[in-house]
Amino acid sequence: MAAESVGMSQPAISRSIARLEEDFGQPLLERGTRQVTLTDAGILLRSRAQQVLSILEDAKAEINDDGETGRIRVGAIPTIAPYLLPSLLKKFATRFPAAHVGVEEDTTEHLSKRLTHGEIDIAIMALPISEKYLQVETLFEEELLLVMPADHALAEKKQIRASDIETLPFVLLGEAHCLSDSVVTFCRSRSFQPVALERTSQLATVQELVALGHGVSMIPAMARKLDKSKSRSYRSLAGTKPTRTIVACWNPYRFQSKLLESFREILRSTTP
Known part of the structure; x- marks a missing residue:
């Protein structure tokens, strides 16, 4: 071999x-x-x-840095890649048709290590980032929305507070995904521990399980925009809202090409 x-x-x-x-x-x-x-x-x-x-x-x-051609290796976590990358890559391709962009989807831990080792050039992730020596730039703050079956009793309430979901079962992503950490951290800040009855590796599966009545969950706002299903109801929590911080990360000790800087500029102007 x-x-x-x-x-x-x-x-x-x-x-x-x-x-x-x-x-x-x-x-x-x-x-x-x-x-x-x-x-x-x-x-x-x-x-x-x-x-x-x-x-x-x-x-x-x-040596070959002409700012127009070359290859950029982009990493993104699974709860960002399907929602942010399509519009971002389309904008970049329009401005730099001769450049090539490779995309890798993985967890925050793995992408951070690949940045450190120089295997990818930039990664779009969510805080916190534990890997040392990476350059971290905040892009935007994103709300996490409560998602429940469309016929759930809470869907009729004018306001839903954290106290209303304390005893409800949750459907979450696996522990390797930082979105689960964000959900658990928010719940603990409201003095309760979410009971995760099911865990999965795909956000789409979380949404489907919620629609089937397996529990509730919290979903990034960018994922909500692409969900056309009428079997789920999304609500913003009253009071302090759960959020996550989306960031761009790169290894400052690696060569930063003109093309990569142009990619970062387009990324900064792209919102879901």
């Missing part, structure tokens, strides 16, 4: 690794009966090699 991925034969790869181990005077691989893993020396060498490749990549990008 490794030989095929680099276009070399297995014996050639084995000889190259042997020469490296001879040069460094230490084994780089731990060879077991079923698998091969990196030794501590191998892990260190891989890290340094990745840094060297990143420097070469940045140098190439800087």
Whole structure:
């Protein structure tokens, strides 16, 4: 598998690794009966090699930086990507038709690490961001709306307060998704812990389960705008409202191309 991925034969790869181990005077691989893993020396060498490749990549990008062509790797969390990216990418493509944008959808934790390692250029996420050394720019504050079945008793109330939903079952995204953290944090600030009877990995599934009467939830306002279903009712909570802060993040230690700066400018002017 490794030989095929680099276009070399297995014996050639084995000889190259042997020469490296001879040069460094230490084994780089731990060879077991079923698998091969990196030794501590191998892990260190891989890290340094990745840094060297990143420097070469940045140098190439800087040399060819004409502000019109090139590639930008964009990351976005699943509760933002389907709602914000289409209009953003359309605007960018109109202004820079010769540029290419690659999109990766993942959780905040994974995207933050990919930014740190230089695997993506910019990510659109929600606070908090725990990864160190990333540049974080606030884009906008977004309200989280209470969603319930259209025929739910609360749907008829003029005002719905946090106290009205204290005892209701919740449908939430899995714990890896920061939206769940935002919901739980808000509920705790109102002195109750939401009872999550079901968790899923897709926001659309949360909406469908709510419509089927499995519970209530809190949904980003941008997702509400695209929901044409009449089986769900969305309401803004009275009093202090649950919100999340949408941010753009990038690695300031990587080369910042003119094209990337143009992308950030368009992103700043794009609202869901």
